[in-house]
Amino acid sequence: MTASVAVHFPLLSLLLWLPLGGTLLCLLFRHSGNLCRWASLLTTVAVLCLSLWMAFQSLGGNGWLFYEDAAWIEPFGIRYMLGMDGISLLLVLLTALLQVAAILISWQQKEHPAFFYALILVMETGIIGVFLALDLVMFYLFWELMLIPMFFLIGVWGHENRVYAAVKFFFFTLAGSLCLLLAIISLYLIHGGQTGEYTFALEALRQTVLTPGTEMILYVGFMLAFIVKVPLFPFHTWLPDAHTEAPPAGSVDLAGLLLKTGVYGMIRFAFPLFPGAAERSLPLLAVLSLVGIFYAAWVAYAQTDLKRVIAYSSVAHLGFVILGLAAWNQLAWEGSLLLMINHGITTGALFVMIAMISDRAGTRELEHLGGLWSVFPNLSAFFLLFCLASLGLPGLANFSGEILVLFGTFKAQPLWGGLAVAGVVFSAAYMLRVVQSSLWGESKVLQRSDDLGPREWLILIPLALLVVLLGVYPAPVLDFLREPVSLLLATGGMP
Amino acid sequence: MNPLLLFLIPLLPLLGGVFNACCGSRLPQRLVAAVAVLSVAGSFLSSLLLWPLGAGEGTRTVLFSWLQSGGFRADAGILFDPLAAVMTLMVTGVATLIHLYAAGYMEHDENQARFFALLNLFVFAMLCIVLADNLLFLFLGWEGVGFCSYGLIGFWYRKTENASAGRKAFIVTRIGDLFFAIALLWLFREFGTILIEQINARAVELDPLLLTVLTLLLLGGACGKSAQLPLMTWLPDAMAGPTPVSALIHAATMVTAGVYLLCRMFPLVSLSTTGMAAIALVGVLTALYAASCAVAQREIKRVLAYSTMSQIGYMFFAVGVGSVSGAMFHLLTHAFFKALLFMGAGCVIHLAGNENDIYRMGGLKRKSPQVFWLFLIGILCLAGTPLTGGFFSKDEILLTAFARGDGFSAILWGLGVLTAGLTSFYSFRLLYLVFFGEPRQAEKGHSVSPLMLWTLPLLALFGLFGGLLNLPHLFGGHQWLSHWLGQPAGVSLSLGTELGLLLLMLIFFGGGWLIAHLRYRRFPGDEQADWRSFLLNGWQFDRFYEFILVRPYRTVCRFCWQGGDKALIDGIMDGISRLCLHWGGYARKLTTGQVAFYLQGFAWGLLLIVGWFLLSAVK
Amino acid sequence: MIVPLEHVLFLSTILFILGLGCVLARRNLIMILIGVEIMLNAVGLTLVGASAFWQQVDGQIMVIFLMAMTSAEVSISLAMVVYLNRRKGTVDVRAFDEMRG
Structure with missing residues (x-):
């Protein structure tokens, strides 16, 4: 296991701890909101640049693109192990990009700006850590590290019903992650008992010999944490509440990034560690995701709050992602991961836009919106674009992932694939309802009537370009996914 | 002739549309209309010039690979055969005239940029359907036409009825697309390719029952776009759009797409x-x-x-x-x-x-x-x-x-x-x-x-x-x-x-x-x-669908939200939390704050432990 | 050993139960503290007895520690009693129940 790029500088650590450095800066400058703002923006931009540079460095690379391994807490066999393959690279890129958007969208944060930005940066470290960690203790550490800032973002800077939403979010995810912790420790002890070598390293733990019963129990422990985070029906009800109450940046991170960590956990940890149990669970996963696709689309149609519609649409889209995983072939997996990236960008963009809209209209209730196009043509055009991408219009981002998932799923299980296609119609129904009641019709009372400002253009243009690019030419992304996916599928293994 | 030139035909309207969409609102209206008309006219001219390529077996050419993964491959590719050539010429020709007409018709409208951008994109999407060499690229045009019709039918969006008519067109045709999409997935499953030529050539290998199912699925897709029974209700409402749009939808594009699809897949369908x-x-x-x-x-x-x-x-x-x-x-x-x-x-x-x-x-x-x-x-x-x-x-x-x-x-x-x-x-x-x-x-x-x-x-x-x-x-x-x-x-x-x-x-x-x-x-x-x-009222089909589909759908949606999410799932979760609170209430009563009470607890505990030891000693 | 171990144990048990009874029954803080002291001394007595019985010095060292700790503990707890008395004007434990749930 050697890094294919001969860089001896610990780039991964730099990437991982850079945001935390930004946090310290924020806390240092906590008396000046402006300094904090710039410090956090610069940090996120630096992370983005660094990750982009790393992506270019590793174009066409195989195996671990970057890898670090050092001793950490020797007595317990905990190591400081970080590794980045194509999948992690893409997710880190997505994280870096959306965090810049999250900082920019909350540029005018008035209450306790320093702590706000600091929390966002802490979360960035947590998320990147989850995508890089190869040691189960480190993974768990970062897994919890992203939970806490989000709890405070919702609970402190949220809207009216924030405490309920924050506590609900916290308990759902915490219940899941406790199961994860128990399973990790059990696996550690079992492995240690078998081989005498007590370690938390993923690669070593994969060699553990488990009876089918034990394997299933541990697998369920892992999966509970991930399923709640994804979230898969019926564990999704925390998401709409959390979204509704979260500040804009929180929503962007939640939909664009936190949900992805669940899927990542499945493919990196749960499936490779317990291949037998995973195989047995696939039909159940497929059923849950199919139910989720339909159910979420229906519930989304009945919503009156713009954010809730998009929140439920996330549940439906993530249903597609999990369905693709359950199909268990190269085509569907590449589609799932592509869809995950696409969904991060489109939904992130949609939440950014909802913030802009509710800022101007003073409400997010669909009934009270309307006629936005006649007042804000530019803003509305972007919103329409992202809505269309979200409903899966070919040539825009989501479609390319969705269709690969469908092809792969249909190839494996025609019934699943056929049913999932029907979900696409329902997604059109609710997205068009959103467009209809917000953009068309006569304009209503507004708080502000200025179209996009420079800062907003700056956020939207890159996102819009990416949405189109990923729809028309997703080949670069697929190239990064091909090799890791085939490895994960073949052996559940790693480079 | 370089076959790649064929891409001029769809790309010119696309460029015109994108140009108008991005900077049309900052340009004089006349220029916007001119760009739109010229791009379609250029597309018409190039299809005239490239006509010889369509003779006989036709020409196949690929610009770039759109999606490629695990044995699946969909290109942005063109199959310019006699059928496509005739259709292309008609679409571009009629569309050019309609664009010219629209330049006159929309003279006094202030949103020409949006109008012409959508109109051009419409032509582009239609040309994708006509020229595509694989079914997924065709599907891109298929859905693109749906979206453009949505935008154009609801062009005068201030009136809610117009926007609703556009939405109806999109959703009804999308129900048809659902069947088409399933047929597409199925064909890939059977053949491992989505190239139209290959599917048609190998269609005879299929099981007769499967062939019938596939034909019916394709028919379902065609019915949606071509407004045939039972998916026809969107077409009369589509009149809400400006007249050139109606002309474009009805004459040159969109509704003919279904017929064209069946013609394109005729070797398969006819079996x-x-x-x-x-x-x-x-x-x-x-x-x-x-x-x-x-x-x-x-x-x-x-x-x-x-x-x-x-x-x-x-x-x-x-x-x-x-x-x-x-x-x-x-x-x-x-x-x-x-x-x-x-x-x-x-x-x-x-x-x-x-x-x-x-x-x-x-x-x-x-x-x-x-x-x-x-x-x-x-x-x-x-x-x-x-x-x-x-x-x-x-x-x-x-x-x-x-x-x-x-x-x-x-x-x-x-x-x-x-x-x-x-x-x-x-x-x-x-x-x-x-x-x-x-x-x-x-x-x-x-x-x-x-x-x-x-x-x-x-x-x-x-x-x-x-x-x-x-x-x-x-x-x-x-x-x-x-x-x-x-x-x-x-x-x-x-x-x-x-x-x-x-x-x-x-x-x-x-x-x-x-x-x-x-x-x-x-x-x-x-x-x-x-x-x-x-x-x-078209045999009251609208009311019939409203009664058997739309209203039940709304009810189901509301039920899923209020009954499923709120009452059932959240009910269970809130129930668990209430249960914890309830039992916590009992535990709370134990902490009286009285030192004596706690000390009694110690004493009883001590007694228990001593008793336990005594008992085990006796044994 | 002149005094048999049984006697020592018997005495310390009685002392312990007396102390316990005092702690449980009395409401006066100072009396409770005295009860605690008696219990501690009962334990100390047992340790000394056991040490003598087995001819090991550990028990006696333990008791010396115990005495040191007890004196510290008494000084702190008496200071607290004085403080509590100042706050509420009483040394009745029933008055101090602010920690109830």
């Missing part, structure tokens, strides 16, 4: 007799249904909308009886005269002072004889007047059906002939109500811009002489289109039978005209009767 019968049945039933509705319509554009539906029904019928050339022939002539009629209707509406109701028109012949003559040509073609383009194409379809000779085809043929009579009736009804009699409109109309008028004569010419494209041997023609498509007509009827059928058609045409003439030459006054309003 399933059940599937073919279903296609023919759907076609004839829709033709009859739409014609019956057209008889009672009051809005000029709705009459034309139903007539389109009916004519597309004929095309389906043609495919169903196995005549691709018949379908394409009718598609072409129909494109010309229907574009003519719609654009004429736009002029009429302008002349009548933005009046849509034909009962409040009348006497327009005197106001603008020019428009009258052009419109008359369109009506003659639609009604199937002998020797016009519409006559030949319709006749060929009916002839082919008759020639098949089995009972099922005979019944369908009979219905088709009946529909032809109805068509003649409603066409002339429209003509009489609009142009003859006394003027009934309240407002004074305004004049028609010359740009609008100039585009019409060309279409009229094509409509009138479109028959020459595939003139049957009986009239001394050589059936050029059939040969070009590599499908020489297999109709072999005796001269006597053919003449007899011709006479029959003539009788039905004449009968329809006569009834219309007697009844509508002078305005008979507002008609109100129950059966009329039944037809006026």
Whole structure:
């Protein structure tokens, strides 16, 4: 296991701890909101640049693109192990990009700006850590590290019903992650008992010999944490509440990034560690995701709050992602991961836009919106674009992932694939309802009537370009996914 | 010629559309219109120049690989074969004229950038359908057309009805797309490829039952886009858009996409007799249904909308009886005269002072004889007047059906002939109500811009002489289109039978005209009767769907939210948390704050431990 | 050993139970503290007895520790009693129940 790029500088650590450095800066400058703002923006931009540079460095690379391994807490066999393959690279890129958007969208944060930005940066470290960690203790550490800032973002800077939403979010995810912790420790002890070598390293733990019963129990422990985070029906009800109450940046991170960590956990940890149990669970996963696709689309149609519609649409889209995983072939997996990236960008963009809209209209209730196009043509055009991408219009981002998932799923299980296609119609129904009641019709009372400002253009243009690019030419992304996916599928293994 | 040049055809409108969408609102309106028109005209010119590439087997070329993963591959690729070449030429040609017309029609609208951007994208999407060499690229155009129609039908978005009509078009056609998508997935599963050529070549390998299912799925997709039973309700509402849009949707693009798909997949489709019968049945039933509705319509554009539906029904019928050339022939002539009629209707509406109701028109012949003559040509073609383009194409379809000779085809043929009579009736009804009699409109109309008028004569010419494209041997023609498509007509009827059928058609045409003439030459006054309003509302299909689909859907949605999410899932979660609180309440009572109470607890605990040790010691 | 171990144990048990009874029954804080002291001394007595019985010095060292700790504990707890008395004007434990749930 050697890094294919001969860089001896610990780039991964730099990437991982850079945001935390930004946090310290924020806390240092906590008396000046402006300094904090710039410090956090610069940090996120630096992370983005660094990750982009790393992506270019590793174009066409195989195996671990970057890898670090050092001793950490020797007595317990905990190591400081970080590794980045194509999948992690893409997710880190997505994280870096959306965090810049999250900082920019909350540029005018008035209450306790320093702590706000600091929390966002802490979360960035947590998320990147989850995508890089190869040691189960480190993974768990970062897994919890992203939970806490989000709890405070919702609970402190949220809207009216924030405490309920924050506590609900916290308990759902915490219940899941406790199961994860128990399973990790059990696996550690079992492995240690078998081989005498007590370690938390993923690669070593994969060699553990488990009876089918034990394997299933541990697998369920892992999966509970991930399923709640994804979230898969019926564990999704925390998401709409959390979204509704979260500040804009929180929503962007939640939909664009936190949900992805669940899927990542499945493919990196749960499936490779317990291949037998995973195989047995696939039909159940497929059923849950199919139910989720339909159910979420229906519930989304009945919503009156713009954010809730998009929140439920996330549940439906993530249903597609999990369905693709359950199909268990190269085509569907590449589609799932592509869809995950696409969904991060489109939904992130949609939440950014909802913030802009509710800022101007003073409400997010669909009934009270309307006629936005006649007042804000530019803003509305972007919103329409992202809505269309979200409903899966070919040539825009989501479609390319969705269709690969469908092809792969249909190839494996025609019934699943056929049913999932029907979900696409329902997604059109609710997205068009959103467009209809917000953009068309006569304009209503507004708080502000200025179209996009420079800062907003700056956020939207890159996102819009990416949405189109990923729809028309997703080949670069697929190239990064091909090799890791085939490895994960073949052996559940790693480079 | 470099085959890659073929990409100019779809890319020019795309570039025009993207350009207008991005910077159109900052440019003078005239420039916007010019860019739009020129890009489509350029596309038309390039398809004319590249025409030789389409001969014989055609040309296949690939620009780049769109999606490629795990054995799946979808390219942005073009298959320019005879069928595609004919269709491309028609689409770009008619679209160019419509764009020109639109430049005049939308002169005073302030949102030209959005309009022309969407119009160009519409043409681009349609060209994707026509030219695509694989089904997924075709699907891109298929959905793109749906979106553009959504944007254009709801172009005047301030009125909620318009926007709703657009949404209806999108969703109803998307239900059709669902079937198409399943067929697409299934074909990939069977063949491991989505290239149209390969699928058609290998279709014989498939199991007959599967073939039938696939054909029916493709038919479902085609029904959605082509507004055939039972997915036809969106088309009449689509009249909410500006008139050039109606012309584009009805004549050159969108509705013909379904027919084209079936023609494109004909080698596969034709292998399933059940599937073919279903296609023919759907076609004839829709033709009859739409014609019956057209008889009672009051809005000029709705009459034309139903007539389109009916004519597309004929095309389906043609495919169903196995005549691709018949379908394409009718598609072409129909494109010309229907574009003519719609654009004429736009002029009429302008002349009548933005009046849509034909009962409040009348006497327009005197106001603008020019428009009258052009419109008359369109009506003659639609009604199937002998020797016009519409006559030949319709006749060929009916002839082919008759020639098949089995009972099922005979019944369908009979219905088709009946529909032809109805068509003649409603066409002339429209003509009489609009142009003859006394003027009934309240407002004074305004004049028609010359740009609008100039585009019409060309279409009229094509409509009138479109028959020459595939003139049957009986009239001394050589059936050029059939040969070009590599499908020489297999109709072999005796001269006597053919003449007899011709006479029959003539009788039905004449009968329809006569009834219309007697009844509508002078305005008979507002008609109100129950059966009329039944037809006026399209057999109440809208209300029927509202009742059996839309309302239950809303109820299910609300139930899932309130009953499923809120009551059940959140109920369970909140229940668990309440349970914890409840038990916590009991535990709380233990902490009294009294030191003595705690000490008692110690003492009892001590006693227990001592007792335990004692007991085990005794044992 | 002159005194048999049984006697020592018996005595310390009685002392312990007396102390416990005092702690449980009395409401006066100072009396409770005295009860605690008695219990501690009972334990200390046992340790000394056991140490003598087995001829090991550990028990006695333990008791010396115990005495040191007890004196510290008494000084702190008496200081607290004085403080509590100042706050509420009483040394009745029933008055101090602010920690109830």
